[in-house]
Amino acid sequence: MSLIELKHITKSYPLEDTQLKILKGINLNIEKGDFVAIMGPSGSGKSTLMNILGCLDKPTSGTYVLDGQRVENLSADELADIRNRKIGFVFQGFNLLSRTSALENVELPMVYANVPAAQREERAKKALTKVGLRERMYHMPNQLSGGQQQRVAIARAVVNEAPIIFADEPTGNLDTKMSVEIMNLFTKLNEDLGRTIILVTHEDDIAHYAKRIIRIVDGEIHSDEKNEK
Amino acid sequence: MIDARTIFSIATRAIKANKMRSILTSLGIIIGVAAVIVMLSVGHGAQTSIQNEMKTMGSNLIIIRSGVATSSGARSGHGSKPTMKKSDGDAIQEKIEAIKLAAPVLEETTQIVYGNANWSTGVTGTDRRMFEIKEWNLSYGRMFSSTDIRSAAKVAILGQTVVNELFGDVDPLGKTIRIKGIPFQVIGVLIPRGQSGNGMDQDDVVYIPITTAQKKVMGISFPDQVKMIMLQAIDSQSTYTAQEEIRELLRQRHNLGVNKEDDFVIRNLTQMMEMMESSTKVMTILLGSIASISLLVGGIGIMNIMLVSVTERTREIGIRMAIGAKAWDIRWQFLTESLVLSLIGGLVGVVIGLLGSYLVGVFSSLPTKVSLLYVLLPFSFSGMVGLFFGFYPAYKASLLNPINALRYE
Incomplete structure (x- = not known):
């Protein structure tokens, strides 16, 4: 059984008298341990697909099985719980809480998973060490560079032992050198720790870090192929 | 959560x-x-x-004053025509079950003198029942005895303020003060009570036996006259219910015909306070x-x-x-x-x-x-x-x- 199984997923929004179809029947399986890049021009529906995959949004029709569980009809709170336990997010804009130290940012997913405070701190410190921020645990986000902030976000995404990491344009706000660092970190997470990574990007050189590249055009899968490194 | x-x-x-x-x-x-x-x-x-x-005044109080005098159509205030006698109070206390105590009051503000010191204050003629109603005890000395009342003895009980003003540090017991020139022996001093709710000094008082006040100190127009009678009922409810009984008894004692107005005023202080x-x-x-x-x-x-x-x-x-x-x-x-x-x-x-x-x-x-x-x-x-x-x-x-x-x- 695949980690992610999408069948006939559609998403449409009401627009005046008609329905605007963003996704037109997506069928997609992603295996455990895979590293997938989703590419597509803006307006192709890749962000919508990403939101549905990330359990932030519900499809209009179709079925979504995540880690053996049907999720397309769950309530908002149940989805929050799935996101908390199964998914780690890395965003383009980092999305760290301001005026909150790196350590406390990384602790956040565990706060909502009811992990006791002492254990939270220990695990957050370990995760920050792994991404190379041991020395900057008590820094506030505005005291960190973009690359460092993104590494804090990655630590936050992995700290709850979530099997899937969603990265939405993770290098969009970073320069080339930092982008390489971040992509190497993702590769390491995929290869060494077996985390499944789903990456949304529009840059070819970033997509080439992935094992598999899916191209979305006009709400449909246009191509889905192995990436030969 | x-x-x-x-x-x-x-x-x-x-x-x-x-x-x-x-x-x-x-x-x-x-x-x-x-x-x-x-x-x-x-x-x-x-x-x-x-x-x-309410507590210092005494609880469940009724006060009876002389009524309104009417002379050629001009009505004077309450008490302008004295009608009340000490014996009225005694009769009420005796005959009306709801009334526990009836203390006579005959008072006047006057100058009192001790040695070189003098002080103007209210002198009240009364008897022991007054202190029972007010639940006011002596801090030292003795209370009026029955003999004092019967013989109209020239003895006085002072409030603390009067003691301070006249005697200073001197022990007042047994000393002689003069009220309207008449010598009185100080027999007791009351426990200080301080200011009342409306700011009056409650300790600025002199008490003398009612009989002494009637016969020797204050001018009265008929025997046994008092200014008012202070009654204490057995409970707060009785202050309302006893009023009619008191009225009937007093009308009878004052020989008032059916067409005559009351020559006294009954005032329920408990009611006012409530x-x-x-x-x-x-x-x-x-x-x-x-x-x-x-x-x-x-x-x-x-x-x-x-x-x-x-x-x-x-x-x-x-x-x-x-x-x-x-x-x-x-x-x-x-x-x-x-x-x-x-x-x-x-x-x-x-x-x-x-x-x-x-x-x-x-x-x-x-x-x-x-x-x-x-x-x-x-x-x-x-x-x-x-x-x-x-x-x-x-x-x-x-x-x-x-x-x-x-x-x-």
């Missing part, structure tokens, strides 16, 4: 992040709580002083409710700021939701924030309110009295205000869609 300590630390962090705003927001609650405490303490103080007065007490109670409630309105306005201030705060922190809410916060996690976060804001405001308000009622008590003529209930009441009310007005913003925050919230700039 995430644990209380974490939620509390999240809330206090947000409050500290916007110190000035938090202070201004709490200000509404601070003023509200302080105002409620001051108002309630003023009202409570008025109530307490009335109760104290009315005053209930009117101050109404005043307390009124003052308290007016002050509560400012507390309510303070609550609206909190709601306003919390709504702004939720909008400002839309992105934070989005991040928390994406990471796994459930609706109630978000709600509790913002509810705790408004609760902490209002409770801090409440606490500061309590301090200022206590200080305020103390200052009002010191610098104005209004007596104030603070009670635990009147402090806890507005404080817990401030907590409820925080919860009530915090709920809508918190609820609104929890309804945000994480995708839109994350995109919010």
Whole structure:
């Protein structure tokens, strides 16, 4: 059984008298341990697909099985719980809480998973060490560079032992050198720790870090192929 | 649900992040709580002083004075035509079961002299029953004896103020004072009672036997005349029910025909006091409710700021939701924030309110009295205000869609 199984997923929004179809029947399986890049021009529906995959949004029709569980009809709170336990997010804009130290940012997913405070701190410190921020645990986000902030976000995404990491344009706000660092970190997470990574990007050189590249055009899968490194 | 300590630390962090705003927001609650405490303490103080007065005056009191004199159509005030006798009181005490004690009063303000010192004060002729009604004991010396009354002895019992003014440090017992030039021996001194509720010095008094007052000191127009009779009923209810009985008895004793007006006035002091007490109670409630309105306005201030705060922190809410916060996690976060804001405001308000009622008590003529209930009441009310007005913003925050919230700039 695949980690992610999408069948006939559609998403449409009401627009005046008609329905605007963003996704037109997506069928997609992603295996455990895979590293997938989703590419597509803006307006192709890749962000919508990403939101549905990330359990932030519900499809209009179709079925979504995540880690053996049907999720397309769950309530908002149940989805929050799935996101908390199964998914780690890395965003383009980092999305760290301001005026909150790196350590406390990384602790956040565990706060909502009811992990006791002492254990939270220990695990957050370990995760920050792994991404190379041991020395900057008590820094506030505005005291960190973009690359460092993104590494804090990655630590936050992995700290709850979530099997899937969603990265939405993770290098969009970073320069080339930092982008390489971040992509190497993702590769390491995929290869060494077996985390499944789903990456949304529009840059070819970033997509080439992935094992598999899916191209979305006009709400449909246009191509889905192995990436030969 | 995430644990209380974490939620509390999240809330206090947000409050500290916007110190000035938090202070201004709490200000509404601070003023509200302080105002409620001051108002309630003023009202409570008025109530307490009335109760104290009732206690020192004697409980369940009825006073009978001589009635209104009418001479060629001009009506003089109460007591202008003396009609009451000491024996009237004795008869009432004896015949009417509801009346426990009847003390005669014949009083006059006059100059009293000891050696070189002199002092003007009210001299009251009465007997032992007066002190029983007022529940007033001697601090030293002795009470009037039956012999004193029968023989119209020239003895006096003094209040502490009179002792201070005439004797200073000298022991007054056995000394001779002169009232209207007549020598009196001091036989006792009363326990000091201080000021009454309306600011009168209750210790500025001299008591002499009623018989002595009638026969030797004060001019009377017929034998056994008194100015008034102070009655004590067995309980507060009886002060109402006994009135008619007293009236009938007195009319009979004064030989008043069917067509004649009463030549005496019965005044129920308990009734008066109860009315005053209930009117101050109404005043307390009124003052308290007016002050509560400012507390309510303070609550609206909190709601306003919390709504702004939720909008400002839309992105934070989005991040928390994406990471796994459930609706109630978000709600509790913002509810705790408004609760902490209002409770801090409440606490500061309590301090200022206590200080305020103390200052009002010191610098104005209004007596104030603070009670635990009147402090806890507005404080817990401030907590409820925080919860009530915090709920809508918190609820609104929890309804945000994480995708839109994350995109919010």
